Amino acid sequence: MFHRLAALTTLLATALVLGAPAAANPFETTLDNGMKIIVKEDRRAPSVVHMVWYKAGAMDEPDGVSGIAHMLEHMMFKGTETLGPGEFNRRVSAVGGRDNAFTSRDYTAYFQQVPPEHLEQMMQLEADRMANLKLAEEQFLPEVEVVKEERRLRTDDNPRALLFEQLMATAFLSHPYRRPVIGWMEDIETYTMADAQRWYDDWYAPNNATLVVVGDVDHQAVIELARAHYGTIPSRVLPGRRIPAEPPQRGPRNTVVRAPAELPMVALAWHAPTLRAPTQDEDAYALQVLSSVLDGFDGARLPRHLVREQEIAVAAGASYGGTGRGPSLFLLMATPAQERSVTEVEQALLAEIRRIADEGIAEDELRRVVTQAVAGQVYKRDSLMGQAMEIGFLELAGLSWRDEEALLDGIRRVTADQVQDVARRFFDPDMMIRAELVPLPQSTTTAARVSPLLRH
Known part of the structure; x- marks a missing residue:
């Protein structure tokens, strides 16, 4: 029902499934x-x-x-x-x-x-x-x-x-x-x-x-x-879809959630473009690759730097869907390790974006992301459900199954310079949306609620 924080890019996964020979x-x-x-x-x-x-x-x-x-x-x-x-x-x-x-x-x-x-x-x-x-x-x-x-x-x-x-x-x-x-x-x-x-x-x-x-x-x-x-069911006049547009963001936004939890967490978000024209929207493809560089495979930057090397976080990731009927967000999130603060992991997340904005990524890193994404999707080619899901998702997101070659080409066209460019342009600290989880003590009497009637 809810969007997963996918380890691999949505567009590349879609293209590879639909492009299976x-x-x-x-x-x-x-x-x-x-x-x-x-x-x-x-x-x-x-x-x-x-x-x-x-x-x-x-x-x-x-x-x-x-x-x-x-x-x-x-x-x-x-x-x-x-x-x-x-x-x-x-x-x-x-x-x-x-x-x-x-x-x-x-x-x-x-x-x-x-x-x-x-x-x-x-x-x-x-x-x-x-x-x-x-x-x-x-x-x-x-x-x-x-x-x-x-x-x-x-x-x-x-x-x-x-x-x-x-x-x-x-x-x-x-x-x-x-x-x-x-x-x-x-x-x-x-x-x-x-x-x-x-x-x-x-x-x-x-x-x-x-x-x-x-x-x-x-x-x-x-x-x-x-x-x-199905053809015998009469069509009907559908209601008008008056979906309000999102007004421009005027500055940073911050929210705090206090809830029973073991560890704090921070999530950072920025408004980002949604892919509408598969042959033209280069920024969407570059942001997809950036997401995978940060959190697309085992050796990606956020888990490698923040979790394994610096040991500042127990989990860190990035997410950018880039497709859908509505607007998109680019997300960074992290859970600090014991004895480390939310401020430390937040600064570490922002530092990874700044490093790419300042230094870019190497060509071999770019190629590795694509290779890892291909390897991660190979078994989906044999999934009937996976193929049906991706066809339906594309159609309902305002795209088409016919866009498969354009989606593949869009990922293939991404250059290291384009990844550096979107890292520079889309992560203005004055346009950041920040959400912090502040842990409250967990009740020893609270048990997990499980209903046999839940379908999902």
Whole structure:
């Protein structure tokens, strides 16, 4: 659901997965009702991944119902006009498959992985809940409690998650990325079934959905199945997307989170460009490489210098996604070692950026980053789920699976001078967003909350 602090660059991972030579290029069409269909034939294993992606995530939510996209995701498993609660999962399991769903700031997606002969049944099930979801109070109210428990477990009882939640709320004043995907607890507590129904009615339409199928299939047969099951669902007029732009940052921002924890932590962020034009946005590629130089492999600068050599931190890293429907941040984060202070690790993080800005990086270091990234992604070429995930992610981020060569070329074009240039330009201390975790004593009576009802 939430973004990982990836060790390898998102764009390079995407490009390598999509560029794997063992599978054919995808086939794409659009049904008469506006639903996009993308099929990639990969016959190396008798399996198929079936995914439906809706262009509706946390960024589309109105104020006051933060997290309703995630709440509706839960309710999608609670039954339709013809299926009872939990029946969807049972039918997938009965054919030897697996299924789940996830919500992000940009989208909500549902998937099943099954033997190919059961693909049509998955389409029947997914099309049914696209058109015929049945919400009931006896299912809705208990699921609100499940979501509240999920928030407690994953955020309220997790000091690192609390820190990054507060960082996002500080980095964005207007843009909806400021809200957590799971929602603020105060909003979750006031959900009504009408809120969930409205979200479903607004966004769960075929003309707001993309079907991705990857596996041991014939693309023409898949498209015909999609036309038979999804093509009969009428399109709907979608609400206008009035996503507020983020106003210019006028100076440094700072926030402090006090929570039970063993060690403090500091996270530093700067607004950075999001890749929109794969053949032109050179800064985005250079920032991706910079992120990997700092934290892209075992010998990267932050873990090597701050953790192993200086022993000033027990963990240190960098993160830059650079893709998505909204704006991007470049993050640095570190947890100081015992007897070392937050100030020390913060200065050490900034010193690593300054060193690259002043001295640049060597050509062999640049090449090593690319080589390490390739090695780290080689096994993903054999993953049907990995291929489907990357196709869907690109499509919902405003890019396309057709951009694979441009993405590869963009990384290949990055020079050491470009990496030094972005290190000089994007890390103004007067534009820094800083979040610090101040540990409070941990209660000896606090036990980890685990609910068997949590799906994710």
